[in-house]
Amino acid sequence: MKVIVTDEVAQEGLELLKQDPRVEMEVRLGLKKEELLNVIGDYDVIITRSGTTVDKDVLDAGKKLKMVARAGVGIDNVDVDYASSRGVIVVNAPFGNTNSAAEHAMALLLAFCRNITKANASLKSGEWKRAPFTGVELKGKTAGVIGLGKVGGRVATRLKAFECDVLACDPYIAVKRAHDLGVKLVSHDEIYKNCDIITLHTPLNDETRDMIGERELAMMKHGVILVNAARGGIINEAALLEGLKSGKVFGAAVDVWSEEPPKTEILKELIAQEKLVVTPHLGANTVEAQINVAVDVSKEILNYLDEMPLENAVNIPRFDMALMDQMRPFLNLMSVMCDLGIQLVDCNLEKVTFGYAGNIAHYDCTPLSVCGLTALLNRRVDQDVNMVNATLIAEQMGIVIEETKSTQTDAFSNLITLVIEGGGKRKLISGTLFEGEPRIVRLRDYAMDFAPAEHMLLLHYEDRPGMIGRIGTIMGQHDINIAAMNLGRREKKGEAMVILSLDSPVPQNVVDELRKATDASFVKALHMPTAKCNRGCGCGI
Known part of the structure; x- marks a missing residue:
């Protein structure tokens, strides 16, 4: 494996690579962009800090590139999305400093x-x-x-x-x-x-x-x-x-x-x-921190060579593709459910349970659970989370992760259930696929049936005449079009839950107006970017 180092990186880290006979490393500092473009095609890995921009041009020129190793926390100088599309793994060192x-x-x-x-x-x-x-x-x-x-x-x-x-x-x-x-x-x-x-x-x-x-x-x-x-x-x-x-x-x-x-x-x-x-942004500027990040990215390169899991990869997961083909139709469902569920949680996460029922329970559902965990954590933490590092990050946050399976299910051939617990509260969401598209079929203890949309609004209020009319009137006054409405309730004049699919987002002042007009016990405007893409999982698969 040929490795090029284009920025100052602590020698203590590079020594790990020098000692491995499989690695041929060259240190070429201060390359201008044109010079880098001319040589990058010969290398499998590029090690950088903040001085080298690894953009589309560099990634296109790097025909052999398998990994970009950023010896530091930030990855602003790396086009991660394009690297993913090229199949190039991007790793960083989020814990070194x-x-x-x-x-x-x-x-x-x-x-x-x-x-x-x-x-x-x-x-x-x-x-x-x-x-x-x-x-x-x-x-x-x-x-x-x-x-x-x-x-x-x-x-x-x-x-x-x-x-x-x-x-x-x-x-x-x-x-x-x-x-x-x-x-x-x-x-x-x-x-x-x-x-x-x-x-x-x-x-x-x-x-x-x-x-x-x-x-x-x-x-x-x-x-x-x-x-x-x-x-x-x-x-x-x-x-x-x-x-x-x-x-x-x-x-x-x-x-x-x-x-x-x-x-x-x-x-x-x-x-x-x-x-x-x-001070001028010196938090990470210690000799030890620079050594740590250099060691961390060097270990990741060796892990790749040894076909070991990459703890700090920020994009490409590494699962058996035959298994992914079986699970792929459910990735979007899982990510959409998690995107919805995490927005309903206003307390400390303590436990997340992924439940699988029906035919899907016959398979190894671990990739789905990790994909779901990735979707949850990406809304919660500073660093990039992917299917490789999600479990490690959850462990560091003290979150318990469980997975349950049952081959039996009453109404659906396949059912995924997400339960998020924390602060004495419990949020439950169940979903399935209908003609390949995600459907939410249960929220809390309410039976529902709706297709997630990019912009949604969820309300809990006491069921009484005229409430739907009030909601529709307020939305109309603010030129917010309701594309679909789904209502759930357990009994007449009891608590009701309504979820609206909308053509545009709901500003906070409208949320406040709806809360006051309906005396709602819970109102939440939801933004679901995963609902508008083909798969939405963000897993890089």
């Missing part, structure tokens, strides 16, 4: 609390001042950790070692993980109201962008300390600037920015604030 990121968050916090940066500059300038740099201790403070994943969990452990009382918020982590770490899971608002220190460890996505803004800052204690060593944009930087100016925020320590390098006037003014300790 975990400890470095956690330690950097603590370093930022301690540097702020003990005025390290100011005192250092003062002494180096020839001054000998002590009183201006009187600090504060961590002991006895209430610290809030938002995001209890691989980095947040380590930060929580270190805060406890400093004798902090630690609260944590992460709706996608099992309660067991919090118990194992010795921290208490609470809501976001409880974190904001009760904590002296708040540190962020979440991905940046639509849910977390500007997660902390004016409203959240207003809820916080006067004199709160904020730490962001996760992703720029989680804290609204204009709001943070105002919080520092007003004194509401005693101080902050920030490693990441919404624009890197920072160029806007707001960012420049924010960085210049006296009560702010800053």
Whole structure:
């Protein structure tokens, strides 16, 4: 196997490849794109960091490429979708910098609390001042950790070692993980109201962008300390600037920015604030982290050669194709069910059960379960999840996965049932195939029958005359067309469940209006991108 290394990668990792006689490796740094295009066709694997863009041109020129190995967490410089279409495996090293990121968050916090940066500059300038740099201790403070994943969990452990009382918020982590770490899971608002220190460890996505803004800052204690060593944009930087100016925020320590390098006037003014300790995105910049990621991707290359499972592949699964041919008609059904189910869950995931009944139970359903788990987790975690790493990630999150089978089923030749449990709540969805297309036939304990659509709305309310009319009127007033409606109920004038298939998404203000008009106990606008594609599984099969 021929391997080309195009960016600086720690030699400790590359040594693993050099020692294997099956690997012929060349290190060619600083190649211009045209030069890379001219040579990439000779190689089976390319090892990169952030300096090389592996785009369509490179992948097309790499006629022999079997793998792109990114020695780091991010894969923004790799066209993963096109690599998948070319059958090229993309691997990264999502865990190599975990400890470095956690330690950097603590370093930022301690540097702020003990005025390290100011005192250092003062002494180096020839001054000998002590009183201006009187600090504060961590002991006895209430610290809030938002995001209890691989980095947040380590930060929580270190805060406890400093004798902090630690609260944590992460709706996608099992309660067991919090118990194992010795921290208490609470809501976001409880974190904001009760904590002296708040540190962020979440991905940046639509849910977390500007997660902390004016409203959240207003809820916080006067004199709160904020730490962001996760992703720029989680804290609204204009709001943070105002919080520092007003004194509401005693101080902050920030490693990441919404624009890197920072160029806007707001960012420049924010960085210049006296009560702010800053670094230029150094969370992963340790010798150990760089060695770790190099070792991790080198091990993945050797795993590929040994035909072993790839723990950190981000796209291509490796299942027996004969088995996939048998299961392929059910992949879309499973992914659509999971896409629907995960949007109905507002608590910590603790257990997921995949049930198979009828003819399908005669087969090995593991690929379906892993595909479903992939669909669930891709809505919950920062890193890319695929059929190779989904089980490992679920285990790290403390989620129990079970599979049940029965060759007997009453009404359908094949039935898949998904049960999601957490926080004392239980969500059940059953589905089948009708002429090859997914159909949902049960939600909770309601018998239903509908084809999933890209845009849907689910309501629970007390069944009484005129409710359907109210819903239709409100949707019409907001120019939202109802394509289909399915109603489920157990008894007259009892609780009813209605699910609408729509031609367009439902804005939050319309959801709020519907809740008020129907006195609904549950209203949820659903976006189901998997319902509009041919297979939708996202598994790369």
